[in-house]
Amino acid sequence: MDERITQEARHFIDTIKRFVKDECMPAEDAIEQTGRLPDGLIGKMKDLGLFGLRVPAAYGGSGMNLLDYCYVIKELSKTHDALRAVISVNNGIGSMAIVHDGTEEQKKHYLPLLASGDYIAAFALTEPGAGSDASSIATTAVKENNGWILNGMKHFITNAPIADIFTVIALTDKEKRAKGGITAFLVEKSLKGMRIGNIHNTMGGKGWLQAEVIFEDCFVPDKNLIGAIGNGFKIAMKTLNEGRLSAAASAIGIGERLLSMGIEYAKLRKQFGKPIAEFEAIQWMLADSATELYAADRMLADTAYRFDQGEDIRTQSSMTKLFATESAFKIADRMLQLHGGMGFMKETKVERMFRDIRAYRIFEGTSEIQRFMIARELLRG
Ligand SMILES: Cc1cc2nc3c(=O)[nH]c(=O)nc-3n(C[C@H](O)[C@H](O)[C@H](O)COP(=O)(O)OP(=O)(O)OC[C@H]3O[C@@H](n4cnc5c(N)ncnc54)[C@H](O)[C@@H]3O)c2cc1C
Structure with missing residues (x-):
C-alpha cells in the first residue's frame, strides 16, 4: 500500500476489505438479479461512515483526504459496482459542490444528512443535447424576485430516482455560457416543478440507476445558489x-x-x-x-x-x-x-x-x- 496513505486509513481499508469479502460479495448475485441494494447492507455502510468519507468532520463526516478516500473506494469496488456507486456519488459529484462552494447554511443543513446516508445526492449536468460539450447546456435559470425559475431536461443522471438533493448546472446567461453564464443550484426533490422522467435501461450497472430529470417552471430560492452567479461551469469542472x-x-x-x-x-x-x-x-x-x-x-x-x-x-x-x-x-x-x-x-x-x-x-x-x-x-x- 502507498506509504503516504495515513495509518488511520490503512486500518479502515482493512475493515472495508473484510466487509467486502464477508458481507458484500455474498450479496452480489442478489443485487444483480433484483437491481436492489439490500437494506441491511446499506445500514452497515451507514454505520461504517462510508457515506461521509469526504465530508469535513465539522459537518458530520470523516474529512478524509483524496488519497485515503481513493484507496477506500478502490477496495469497495472489488464487489458489486452498485455498492461503490451509491457511496462515490454521495462523497463525490453529489456533495463536492456544497463542500467547496456552498454557503455555511447549506453546509450545516445538507452535509450531515449526506454524511449519514439519510440523504442521497445526485449531480445533474448532462442533457440530451449537451454531453461532452457541457457548455452547450440548454436548461435555463431565469431570475425572478427572490429566486430562479428552472426549465429544461437533464438525462443519464445517476441516483436521480432515489436522490433527495441535486446539484443542477443551468444556463443563466446565454451569451456568456461557460465564461460566466452558467450557475450551480441546489435543488431538493420536493420542489414543485421538478420531476424524474424515464429511468434508462442500461447494459450494465444493475442496482444504480440513471434517469431523466425534468424542470418545468421550477422555482429555486436564492438561498439555493451554490457559489457565485456565473461560476457554475468552474464548479462543475472542479467537481x-x-x-x-x-x-x-x-x-x-x-x-x-x-x-x-x-x-x-x-x-x-x-x-x-x-x-x-x-x-x-x-x-x-x-x-x-x-x-x-x-x-x-x-x-x-x-x-x-x-x-x-x-x-x-x-x-x-x-x-x-x-x-x-x-x-x-x-x-x-x-x-x-x-x-x-x-x-x-x-x-x-x-x-x-x-x-x-x-x-x-x-x-x-x-x-x-x-x-x-x-x-x-x-x-x-
Ligand atoms: C453510467 C453513466 C452514468 C452517468 N452519470 C451522470 C451523472 O450522474 N450526471 C451527469 O451529469 N451525467 C452523467 N452521465 C453522462 C456522462 O457524463 C456523458 O454520457 C458523457 O459525458 C458523454 O456525453 P454523451 O453521452 O452525450 O456523449 P457525446 O458527447 O455525444 O459523445 C459521443 C462520442 O463523441 C465523442 N466526442 C465528443 N466530443 C469529442 C471531441 N471534442 N473530440 C473527440 N471525440 C469527441 C465522445 O467521446 C463519444 O465517443 C453518465 C453516463 C453514464 C453512461
Whole structure:
C-alpha cells in the first residue's frame, strides 16, 4: 500500500476489505438479479461512515483526504459496482459542490444528512443535447424576485430516482455560457416543478440507476445558489476533476478483482493435461494485466497525493482516469477470454464486471475527452 496513505486509513481499508469479502460479495448475485441494494447492507455502510468519507468532520463526516478516500473506494469496488456507486456519488459529484462552494447554511443543513446516508445526492449536468460539450447546456435559470425559475431536461443522471438533493448546472446567461453564464443550484426533490422522467435501461450497472430529470417552471430560492452567479461551469469542472480520480480508483479495484479471479481460474482449469496457467498465452494475459494495474495504481496515488498538497492536477487527473479505465476494460476482456466459454456465462461474475466496467470509459468525461484535454494542455502556448 502507498506509504503516504495515513495509518488511520490503512486500518479502515482493512475493515472495508473484510466487509467486502464477508458481507458484500455474498450479496452480489442478489443485487444483480433484483437491481436492489439490500437494506441491511446499506445500514452497515451507514454505520461504517462510508457515506461521509469526504465530508469535513465539522459537518458530520470523516474529512478524509483524496488519497485515503481513493484507496477506500478502490477496495469497495472489488464487489458489486452498485455498492461503490451509491457511496462515490454521495462523497463525490453529489456533495463536492456544497463542500467547496456552498454557503455555511447549506453546509450545516445538507452535509450531515449526506454524511449519514439519510440523504442521497445526485449531480445533474448532462442533457440530451449537451454531453461532452457541457457548455452547450440548454436548461435555463431565469431570475425572478427572490429566486430562479428552472426549465429544461437533464438525462443519464445517476441516483436521480432515489436522490433527495441535486446539484443542477443551468444556463443563466446565454451569451456568456461557460465564461460566466452558467450557475450551480441546489435543488431538493420536493420542489414543485421538478420531476424524474424515464429511468434508462442500461447494459450494465444493475442496482444504480440513471434517469431523466425534468424542470418545468421550477422555482429555486436564492438561498439555493451554490457559489457565485456565473461560476457554475468552474464548479462543475472542479467537481469532475475529483470524480475522475474516484473513477480511476474504482476501475483499478475492479481490475484487481478480475485479475485475482483470472489467476485462480488459470490454476484450476486444465486443458491438454495441464493447468491453462502453464500456457504462455495465458501467462501474458496475467502479466500484462498486472503491469497495467501497477502503473495505474502509481498514477492514482501520485495524482491524489498532489491534489491533497494543493497542486493543480487537472491534466494528471485526466491521464489517470484515461489509463485506469482503458486498462481495466482491457483486463476485463482478457479475463473473460481466459475463462473461455465460462467467461460468457452468467454463473461467473466476469461477464457482469465486463458489462459494468464499460461505462467507466464514458462517464465523468469519455476517454476521447480526456485525451482532448491532455493534448490541449500539451499544445498550450
Ligand atoms: C453510467 C453513466 C452514468 C452517468 N452519470 C451522470 C451523472 O450522474 N450526471 C451527469 O451529469 N451525467 C452523467 N452521465 C453522462 C456522462 O457524463 C456523458 O454520457 C458523457 O459525458 C458523454 O456525453 P454523451 O453521452 O452525450 O456523449 P457525446 O458527447 O455525444 O459523445 C459521443 C462520442 O463523441 C465523442 N466526442 C465528443 N466530443 C469529442 C471531441 N471534442 N473530440 C473527440 N471525440 C469527441 C465522445 O467521446 C463519444 O465517443 C453518465 C453516463 C453514464 C453512461
